[in-house]
Structures are given as structure tokens and as C-alpha cells.
Amino acid sequence: MHNLKERYGTVTVALSGELDHCNASKIRRQLDDLLADEDILRLCLDLSDLTFMDSSGIGVLLGRLRILEQRGGSLAVKNMSQPIAKLFHLTGLQRVIQVENDKTGGRL
Amino acid sequence: MQNQMEVIFSACPQNESFARVVIAAFAVQLNPTLPEMADIKTAVSEAVTNAIVHGYENKGGLVRLKAEYCDRRMLTVTVQDDGCGMEDVETAMQPFYSTGDGAERSGMGFCVMQTFMDAVDVVSKPGEGTTVTMRKYITGEVGLHRERMLDEIS
Secondary structure, rough: EEEEEEEOOEEEEEEEEOOEEEEHHHHHHHHHHHHHOOOOOOEEEEEEEEEEOOOOOOOHHHHHHHHHHHOOEEEEEEEEOHHHHHHHHHHHHOOOOOEEHHHHOOOO | OOOOEEEEEEEOOOOHHHHHHHHHHHHHOOOHHHHHHHHHHHHHHHHHHHHHHOOOOOOEEEEHHHHHHOOEEEEEEEEEEEOOOOOHHHOOOOOOOOOOOOOOHHHHHHHHHHHHHHHHEEOOOOOOOOEEEEEEOOHHHHHHHHHHHHHHOO
């Protein structure tokens, strides 16, 4: 997980590898350490190098969204692979998590 | 041609990725498209995670992953545990249903399996474990090529 830039309360974090039940607690902990800084209102996750995600990852994203919304913030993702975009659309996540310029170009 | 495989592994989280690698190595023989392969790996990941987290309640046990195909088109995958089982399978399969143990579960595991595969059958009884059988029709790269040719002709 790499923090790419921090500016005016917006942090972009690049996730890499696989986000499944096995890795969920580690990634959750790292993100929560970051979000301990309450000045961060907007978190953007760059999923370019995330090679796999299942519903355990959905749980991680929804949990972070809840934390940010409680402080009036928001969560965004960008550069989703096609399989992760399919998971997003299936679960309706794109209605609550902003999707920026993903690789699929909006297609499934 | 008929082919089958069976792998038994410990119900620990590290083996979720192992199960995905195993099913991918077997399914590749059917020459699936990349999206089909992603669907299979995701569905198997959900079923194996359910066995570890819900079937064995993170206390360990053995998970059986079986797969077979008989006509190079229909892949059948079975994930079986000898864990606690479920009283009400129908309720457990509802979207967003979760045991509510506070672990940030999305409750979408069965929904993902049902969407990413063509058929999902769950047999479970309290104290007797759970067997999830999933089937997927593999279009394959050859099938896609044929569809594109037919599109061009028409």
C-alpha cells in the first residue's frame, strides 16, 4: 500500500496484490491508521495494481466509507480492473463510492 | 474428454489464494476467456472463505475442492466442509445477509457466486457441514472467435 500524495485533506492510496479475506485485516488496519488523521476527508484508492478482490474487499471498502462519512468525507476508487468493476456493479457500490476514470471505461 | 481433480487443504485464510490458483490451473484446460476465469476464481474464493469463516468459524478443519468437466464446456466445482452447517440455507443466500459478527462482512458471498457462475446449489445441515456445487458454461476463446466470425458474416 503506497500513499501517493496528500493535499487539502485528500489522500490517494495505491493498493496492490490481492484483497481477499486473508489480506483484509492487514489492509483494513493500514487504512485505519491513515484515517486516524481526522483532517483527511477524502480517500481515493488507486486499484491499478490490485489483481484480485472478492466480497471481503467490499466489506473493507464499506467500512472505510462509513468512517469517512461520519466526518463528512467521502471515498473514491480509480483504475479498477474489469473483474473488480463487475463486483462493484453487482453490489451497487458505485452508488456510494465515487468511481474515477476506471480502466474499463465504464464497460463490464 | 473427461477430467476431474480433488484437493483437500486446511481451512486457513492463507489457502484462499491457494484454492484460486488450483481452480485456475484446472479450468485453464477449458480455454476460458479472461472474464470467465476471473468469475470462476472469485466464486471459488467466496465459497472457500465461507467454509473457513462460517463453516469452521475460524477454528480450522479441512476443505475439499473438487472440479470436473466432461464435455469441455461445463465446469462443475464443489467446495465442501465438515463444519457447523446452516439451519436456513435460503436466508443465508439472501443478498446482504450476514451473521452480524461485526467483522465488516458484506453479506454478498452467495450473491457473487450466483452471479458469476451459471448455477449454484447449496446443501447444508446443522452439524453436518456444507457442500456448495457451482457450474459454469465456458464459452472459451474459441467460442468468442466463432461469435465474432458469425457477427462479421451477418
